[in-house]
Amino acid sequence: MTSKIINVEGMSCDHCKMAVTKAVSALEGVSTVEVSLENKTVSVDFEEDHLPFDAIKQAIEGQGYDVV
Ligand SMILES: [Cu+2]
Numbered sequence: 700m701t702s703k704i705i706n707v708e709g710m711s712c713d714h715c716k717m718a719v720t721k722a723v724s725a726l727e728g729v730s731t732v733e734v735s736l737e738n739k740t741v742s743v744d745f746e747e748d749h750l751p752f753d754a755i756k757q758a759i760e761g762q763g764y765d766v767v
Contacts, residue, residue, distance in 0.1 A: 700730070701747040704740050706767040707759055711736065715764065722758040726750055 710719060716734045719741055723732045728750030733742040743755055756766045 700744055702742065702744050703752065703755075704742050705755070705759070707739055707741050707764050708767055709764040710734065710739060715762075718762045719759055719764060722762050723755055726754060726758055729755070 707719070710716060713736075716736055719734050720732050723729055723741065723743060726745075728746040728748075729743060730746075731742070731744040734740075735742070741759065745755065759766055
């Protein structure tokens with residue numbers, strides 16, 4: 700299990716939080732997603748063997764937010 704804290708720009712409200720949480724947790728290999736609007740971060744626990752980090756990044760960017 701790999702844990703990463705990703706800095707994400709553009710998340711401002713509960714809708715953003717929901718959208719990102721939903722998109723990332725839909726990926727196979729992700730076990731936990733936690734969005735902090737205060738810290739502008741997304742904490743993800745995932746199986747790096749099955750899921751490349753880039754896929755997580757793309758899922759976040761696909762919702763219209765910027766991975767820093
Ligand atoms: Cu929002």
